[in-house]
Amino acid sequence: MESAVLKSTQFRREREPSWRELEDLLEKLRKGSPRSLTPQELTRLPTLYRGALSSLSVARSISLDQSLLAYLESLANRAYFQIYGPRKGFFAVASAFVRRGFPAAVRELARPILLAILLSVIAAFAGYFLCMNNAEWYYTLMPGSAAQGRMPTSTAAELRAVLYDHDTAPGDMLSAFASFLFVHNAGIGIVCFALGFAFGLPTALLLIQNGLMLGAFVALYVSHGLGIEIGGWLIIHGSTELLAIMLAGGAGFALARAILFPGGKTRLGALAETGRTAGQVALGCVLMFCVAGMLEGYARQWVVTLWARYAIGGLMLAFWAFYFLQPLPPAPDDESQ
Known part of the structure; x- marks a missing residue:
């Protein structure tokens, strides 16, 4: 049990900065539009999204704790809809x-x-x-x-x-x-x-x-x-x-x-x-x-x-x-x- 907790903690510590960075960019998109991001941030966004998907895949394969899996699934879903989801509103x-x-x-x-x-x-x-x-x-x-x-x-x-x-x-x-x-x-x-x-x-x-x-x-x-x-x-x-x-x-x-x-x-x-x-x-x-x-x-x-x-x-x-x-x-x- 302690080994699983240590594994999960180490996994989070190594990759959490990129998750936080992705969360910040998604929050900017939610409050504004793609124009609210700099060219560097727009270039960075797909890379961070793929990194989150990779983290989710690894977390599932080594059976990390459920709270971390739920967090990564939520993050990946949010990123997907922001990057690939429809941009038009209801009236459009x-x-x-x-x-x-x-x-x-x-x-x-x-x-x-x-x-x-x-x-x-x-x-x-x-x-x-x-x-x-x-x-x-x-x-x-x-x-x-x-x-x-x-x-x-x-x-x-x-x-x-x-x-x-x-x-x-x-x-x-x-x-x-x-x-x-x-x-x-x-x-x-x-x-x-x-x-x-x-x-x-x-x-x-x-x-x-x-x-x-x-x-x-x-x-x-x-x-x-x-x-x-x-x-x-x-x-x-x-x-x-x-x-x-x-x-x-x-x-x-x-x-x-x-x-x-x-x-x-x-x-x-x-x-x-x-x-x-x-x-x-x-x-x-x-x-x-x-x-x-x-x-x-x-x-x-x-x-x-x-x-x-x-x-x-x-x-x-x-x-x-x-x-x-x-x-x-x-x-x-x-x-x-």
Whole structure:
């Protein structure tokens, strides 16, 4: 026991000055930036880091006391993150994601996203024509919680009131219905992505169901002579919210594709690689749902002029088209070249 203590003490005495020097440099970096170090100190830092790693390796091999091992592990970890860790702060990372990460991920998953859009559009048209030909289909396609009392038996005046009644207090029927739609659509989008690993089948079913409900809802208003009005009511937030659902569905399909068709990679490896890109799309969809929530909570309920509703929705569509199709800024690796 005494021999081990002596060995540990001698080991510390011989190498501790370099550890202290490394600690001092790390503290300077923590309080400032690499510019706070002199050129000599910057040159010295990697050498001291490698020395700490060597000390840790030796300490482990000769089984020195646990307190010394814990100290050296902590020192080595701190040095690693200061030397090799990311230099960008939260806002820089968020800015890079919004400017390049999200649109680049959407472009990379263009095919599965187009599949999600195609399924949603076909389902919406199917729901519309089914309900226009037979109003009874509305009760099948639109669950009671989603209908919120809006049925084929409702009068045109009752349906119009939902679209233009903006003078009532918060918490009224209009606010409750708008909140329901946002929560429902956001939930659909998130689940579409999350269930992509189940070979994409739940994702496809959810997209089809959502499209059928949308088509049935539009058919209800068209059958009462309110087609243009319901278009204006939906486009303000739908141009963002429905697009986000389709993007999330495309991300789910990308996960399914990685599992079903991994190519030359293992399924786990293909899923991990695709999952990083799909995860970026899903994160971007969360931001889009937040934007849609603000449009739904304010613009749609307080902008009652029909042309203004279409103008806002059209501008949002144009914005998203430009955002996803514009030339991307160079990647960080490209900037350094």
